[in-house]
Amino acid sequence: MTSTSNSLEHRFKNQRDAFWGGVREGAAAPAMVLFAGMVGFGAMGKTNGLDIWFTTFTSFFMFALPGQVVLLEMVITGSAAIAIALAVTLTATRFITMTVTLFPQLHSKHRNRSLYTSVHLLAMTAWAISMREFPRIESEHRKSYFIGLGLLCWMISIPGTILGYYLAGMVPTPVTLGLIFINPLFFLLTFTEVKPWINRIGICLGCIFGPLFYSLNKDSSLLVTGLVAGTIAYYIDRKILRKRPGLIG
């Protein structure tokens, strides 16, 4: 149950308006970023000798670019199927906490079984934008907004992958560089828009611990970094920041 909706001005008139609001927000930058990333992924599939179906199915059914890259890498190097499934699942563990931090913000009437379908649309791009925008949207319109945003991102990733597959080898190297760089750059830039200090500390510590744990164990590094850095950030917030309300914001 949330009571935050009372204090908000009405940004969207109805569910339909909220849905299209999400689509518009997606079209502004996230969908383009994801499209570029998927073009890069499609090209990667082609240059490594995978067929078009395999490459496209990956985007359609996984819809998680970092995991897709891990899958491709491991397929190319001939890892066992079970090892691939485990490594990919480990990189996907972020979806657990991404969902857990996003969906409780939905209106209680939308928090039902249908979310098991909607959750497939959740990827880092849509998550980052939703986390930023949800506080400014009435809770009953958040789900429609998320669906609009996520659906556009998902839909665009399929033609992106196919296009990348057929353009592979024809695209000059400088353009390919731009295509693969735009995704991490987008995430980096959205971090500057994160407001709560607890999350800002989490991001900073994640940047420091990430490479450290990566050098120890590649597969589990994201999960371990998240738990260690996130817990430290939480304690800093709880023991220091919350006791001095005048200190920051």
Add this chain to the structure above:
Amino acid sequence: MMHQALTGWSLWLALLGACVGTYLCRAVGVSLSSRINQDSEIFRWLAAVTYAMVAALTVRLIFLPIGLLATVPAWIRIAICVLSIAVMLSKPTRRLVPALLTGTLLMVSYGLML
């Protein structure tokens, strides 16, 4: 050491495993989220954990890249990130698209200079 790329049914088995594993994480998230209140302590902790994970992934993609991006010297990658963030923060309102264009075009320009 040379490896043989996966082919045939084991290739599709790997894809199936990857898809199931990825969806399972999303589904576990939905199932857990129904029991979590957005004003609770655990929610605050999990948000910090998630941002840290996403930050670690971003840093990995930029600073420990594989493939083509690894051919760009690290200091160039860092300089481009710094410049893009500067564009992003140069105005209090949203400058996401100009900042993205700055970074991407700089990266393309670097590629052209090679």
